[in-house]
Amino acid sequence: MACSSCNLRELCLPVSMSPEQMDRVEAMVATRRTVARGDALFRTGDAFTSLYAIRTGFFKTCISSEDGRDQVTGFQMAGELLGLDGIGTDRHTCDAVSLEDSLVCVIPYHMLEDLSRELSDLQRHFHRIMSREIVRDHGVMLLLGSMRAEERLAAFLLNLTQRLQTRGFSSSSLVLRMTREEIGSYLGLKLETVSRAFSKFQEDGLLEVKQRQIRVLAPEALQALVNGSTGY
Amino acid sequence: MACSSCNLRELCLPVSMSPEQMDRVEAMVATRRTVARGDALFRTGDAFTSLYAIRTGFFKTCISSEDGRDQVTGFQMAGELLGLDGIGTDRHTCDAVSLEDSLVCVIPYHMLEDLSRELSDLQRHFHRIMSREIVRDHGVMLLLGSMRAEERLAAFLLNLTQRLQTRGFSSSSLVLRMTREEIGSYLGLKLETVSRAFSKFQEDGLLEVKQRQIRVLAPEALQALVNGSTGY
DNA sequence: CGCGAGCTTGATGCCGATCAATGCATGTGG
DNA sequence: CCACATGCATTGATCGGCATCAAGCTCGCG
Numbered sequence: 001m002a003c004s005s006c007n008l009r010e011l012c013l014p015v016s017m018s019p020e021q022m023d024r025v026e027a028m029v030a031t032r033r034t035v036a037r038g039d040a041l042f043r044t045g046d047a048f049t050s051l052y053a054i055r056t057g058f059f060k061t062c063i064s065s066e067d068g069r070d071q072v073t074g075f076q077m078a079g080e081l082l083g084l085d086g087i088g089t090d091r092h093t094c095d096a097v098s099l100e101d102s103l104v105c106v107i108p109y110h111m112l113e114d115l116s117r118e119l120s121d122l123q124r125h126f127h128r129i130m131s132r133e134i135v136r137d138h139g140v141m142l143l144l145g146s147m148r149a150e151e152r153l154a155a156f157l158l159n160l161t162q163r164l165q166t167r168g169f170s171s172s173s174l175v176l177r178m179t180r181e182e183i184g185s186y187l188g189l190k191l192e193t194v195s196r197a198f199s200k201f202q203e204d205g206l207l208e209v210k211q212r213q214i215r216v217l218a219p220e221a222l223q224a225l226v227n228g229s230t231g232y
Numbered sequence: 233m234a235c236s237s238c239n240l241r242e243l244c245l246p247v248s249m250s251p252e253q254m255d256r257v258e259a260m261v262a263t264r265r266t267v268a269r270g271d272a273l274f275r276t277g278d279a280f281t282s283l284y285a286i287r288t289g290f291f292k293t294c295i296s297s298e299d300g301r302d303q304v305t306g307f308q309m310a311g312e313l314l315g316l317d318g319i320g321t322d323r324h325t326c327d328a329v330s331l332e333d334s335l336v337c338v339i340p341y342h343m344l345e346d347l348s349r350e351l352s353d354l355q356r357h358f359h360r361i362m363s364r365e366i367v368r369d370h371g372v373m374l375l376l377g378s379m380r381a382e383e384r385l386a387a388f389l390l391n392l393t394q395r396l397q398t399r400g401f402s403s404s405s406l407v408l409r410m411t412r413e414e415i416g417s418y419l420g421l422k423l424e425t426v427s428r429a430f431s432k433f434q435e436d437g438l439l440e441v442k443q444r445q446i447r448v449l450a451p452e453a454l455q456a457l458v459n460g461s462t463g464y
Numbered sequence: 465c466g467c468g469a470g471c472t473t474g475a476t477g478c479c480g481a482t483c484a485a486t487g488c489a490t491g492t493g494g
Numbered sequence: 495c496c497a498c499a500t501g502c503a504t505t506g507a508t509c510g511g512c513a514t515c516a517a518g519c520t521c522g523c524g
Binding site for chain 3 (some may be wrong): 179180181191192195196197198211
């Protein structure tokens with residue numbers, strides 16, 4: 001259960017620490033929490049106290065405006081951090097909902113503050129994580145602002161397979177944890193459009209689609225879609 | 233030229249510090265830099281060394297993918313921070329282009345790291361700023377993913393007026409620093425669509441539009457657009 | 465077995481992109 | 495000072511991609 005023996009330590013917060021630094025990090029991450037599929041780790045408006053590192057499982061984060069409009073802002077998998085949204089206002093500004101039974105490591109934020117004042121490596125790494133989150137969001141803005149339906153889905157799938165690969169899974173075969181509707185919400189599309197794009201990819205031999213079982217047959221073709229297809 | 237006498241200090245990085253803390257912050261923010269209209273403060277790929285606080289002026293940040301696609305990811309005004317994108321990879325991931333002659337305060341990042349390890353107020357505030365940036369981006373994702381053209385423009389205008397108001401300007405009268413095309417890029421629309429939406433708002437008596445001179449006549453109506461108009 | 469949640473597929477319509485022309489300010493050189 | 499160029503904005507006409515509406519279909523589960 002210790003960070004030092006966690007197979008995600010290279011992806012998570014405590015990257016490249018000395019053994020003694022690691023001890024202090026482990027003291028900070030003392031508690032774990034299970035979240036059953038469908039339950040929320042936190043919800044909009046909840047008081048912010050901690051960040052959460054996903055040990056196992058899969059989450060979505062979503063926001064909703066006063067009227068019913070809502071939007072999935074991201075999908076998070078093992079090794080990724082949840083809760084950064086809460087730092088700014090001391091309240092969470094989105095819901096984090098588990099898409100499968102999950103286990104998270106609880107990182108009390110005030111302890112992270114204290115410790116990262118002492119361990120500059122930790123400080124540096126935490127800042128990097130926040131910065132990368134900002135950069136990721138910019139990428140999504142590009143996707144939502146300028147790509148067409150199939151391009152969006154291609155980008156989404158490549159992003160997923162890449163992250164799975166980093167975690168040692170096959171880059172060609174994956175099981176979607178989320179519904180077509182959730183994918184659509186993330187990509188700014190309706191579920192029917194997502195479904196049609198999947199079918200199209202299958203017709204064209206880019207994918208093999210069996211419900212949520214996906215096999216990527218032609219990653220280069222997906223990549224080509226994401227890049228050049230504005231058709232110059 | 234000192235932070236302590238800067239009229240933006242309540243918006244910027246050095247919020248709520250003791251005089252002696254403020255001295256140390258000022259020592260960190262030793263240099264200023266002017267950026268002529270149209271010039272870049274930094275560009276994608278530039279080495280990341282510093283954050284920049286806008287003293288006077290106006291910027292846009294934009295990213296572009298390998299093919300020509302590009303996207304304005306934000307507009308920044310006095311008191312706001314630029315360059316957070318660079319922390320994650322030690323290189324900037326977007327262009328920051330000045331939309332009018334501007335002056336920025338240069339904050340060497342390694343000094344900010346050092347100082348925020350000593351001043352927990354500074355540390356806390358810096359984290360808040362990054363977190364708010366993430367939350368802002370999520371708001372833009374909601375806008376891009378689920379709003380229609382006029383709703384997007386209404387949200388954009390309200391956001392602008394609100395930020396201007398915080399800085400002591402009128403909330404009803406503003407001069408746009410950016411072109412229709414830049415607004416369109418930010419909102420995921422074409423410039424013609426932006427132009428039409430402006431005209432529509434003027435017809436409906438919500439705005440008075442003279443090129444880039446905008447007068448907001450009915451802010452509540454704009455707000456209503458942003459909220460309820462999904463038409464249930 | 466039958467129900468329901470999620471997925472697929474088809475038909476139609478609308479919003480915003482695209483193409484194209486004109487208008488309007490600012491600036492430059494003759 | 496005017497003729498002309500240039501960049502930006504407006505407006506109209508047409509087109510296309512995605513949303514919407516509407517059936518079926520599949521699969522897991524009580």
